[in-house]
Amino acid sequence: MKLPASWRASAAAVIATVTLLSSGSTAGAAPGSPALAAAPDIPVANVKAHLSQLQSIASANGGNRGHGRTGYRASLDYVKAKLDAAGYTTAVQQFTASGRTGYNLIADWPGGDPNKVVMAGSHLDGISSGPGINDNGSGSSAVLETALAVARSGYQPTKHLRFAWWGAEELGLLGSRAYVNGLSSANRAKISGYLNFDMIGSPNPGYFVYDDDPAIEKTFKDYYAGLGVATEIETEGDGRSDHAPFKSAGVPVGGLFTGASRTKTAAQAAKWGGTAGQSFDRCYHSSCDTASNINDTALDRNSDAVAYAVWTLSQ
Numbered sequence: 513m514k515l516p517a518s519w520r521a522s523a524a525a526v527i528a529t530v531t532l533l534s535s536g537s538t539a540g541a542a543p544g545s546p547a548l549a550a551a552p553d554i555p556v557a558n559v560k561a562h563l564s565q566l567q568s569i570a571s572a573n574g575g576n577r578g579h580g581r582t583g584y585r586a587s588l589d590y591v592k593a594k595l596d597a598a599g600y601t602t603a604v605q606q607f608t609a610s611g612r613t614g615y616n617l618i619a620d621w622p623g624g625d626p627n628k629v630v631m632a633g634s635h636l637d638g639i640s641s642g643p644g645i646n647d648n649g650s651g652s653s654a655v656l657e658t659a660l661a662v663a664r665s666g667y668q669p670t671k672h673l674r675f676a677w678w679g680a681e682e683l684g685l686l687g688s689r690a691y692v693n694g695l696s697s698a699n700r701a702k703i704s705g706y707l708n709f710d711m712i713g714s715p716n717p718g719y720f721v722y723d724d725d726p727a728i729e730k731t732f733k734d735y736y737a738g739l740g741v742a743t744e745i746e747t748e749g750d751g752r753s754d755h756a757p758f759k760s761a762g763v764p765v766g767g768l769f770t771g772a773s774r775t776k777t778a779a780q781a782a783k784w785g786g787t788a789g790q791s792f793d794r795c796y797h798s799s800c801d802t803a804s805n806i807n808d809t810a811l812d813r814n815s816d817a818v819a820y821a822v823w824t825l826s827q
């Protein structure tokens with residue numbers, strides 16, 4: 513999906529322009545924060561509170577948070593308000609897809625080396641026929657709560673932190689593709705890694721790690737090894753979520769996934785619990801993907817994994 517020529521000059525310029533027009537403080541954390549900090553625990557209750565808000569938003573907007581519909585923009589406004597209040601510099605990037613206006617939300621944490629940007633993102637849109645809570649309120653809420661934890665802790669990493677919530681993923685990764693296509697090659701080269709979180713709270717969860725960039729993969733595997741939880745390589749996601757445009761552009765990528773419509777095997781149930789012979793998420797792309805379609809343990813573990821990776825890869 514091509515952006516207007518004026519945008520292709522430099523996404524940074526576009527975002528900077530939009531940033532100037534948007535609210536959002538530029539107040540960063542106090543200088544002198546500890547350089548090597550351990551990631552905090554992410555309270556799963558906070559993540560679930562975001563999911564509850566997204567559920568309410570869907571319920572108040574025709575039952576969905578789909579691209580081009582009021583529920584999507586209300587979801588973005590909810591996330592943006594939290595980030596603006598926490599001191600992020602936010603920008604809303606607009607694009608058109610399938611004749612409807614779509615939006616990406618980009619949030620920069622002030623500070624860090626602008627030539628070494630660590631990004632964490634998730635698609636905020638859902639399907640048009642349901643609330644999209646696991647797919648992908650789960651990833652969006654975990655990334656939001658991690659960003660808020662950065663602000664709460666006053667974390668000042670060596671690298672620059674940027675968080676993103678993508679529009680129109682369900683139509684073909686259109687929001688993240690628009691963002692990557694809009695980056696100048698110089699700005700693209702500044703992104704040292706992109707972490708993607710798409711379905712990380714499946715009700716019958718597996719623990720899958722993307723096998724793209726080895727260093728990012730190891731970071732996630734180290735985290736789960738510390739928990740004593742086995743992981744498997746994610747094999748069905750290539751090209752199916754928002755890491756794909758970044759990978760195509762040469763950016764190191766990684767991420768986590770708890771499973772969709774594939775069936776959990778007996779061997780997987782033996783190591784992870786849950787129900788063998790049943791889908792990891794039997795409400796995938798269904799109207800039953802509601803706030804009750806979440807496994808809290810998986811959501812908690814993966815939210816903590818998001819924070820662990822952001823802290824580890826930004827120091």
Ligand code: DTR
Nearest residue numbers: 647710711748749752753769772
């Ligand atoms: N979350 C799905 C895309 C998807 C399906 N399988 C995987 C595996 C790994 C990452 C993403 C996916 C969607 O948005 O439709």
Ligand code: CA
Nearest residue numbers: 554555556816
């Ligand atoms: Ca936690």
Ligand code: ZN
Nearest residue numbers: 647648710711
């Ligand atoms: Zn998804």
Ligand code: ZN
Nearest residue numbers: 639647682797
């Ligand atoms: Zn989906």
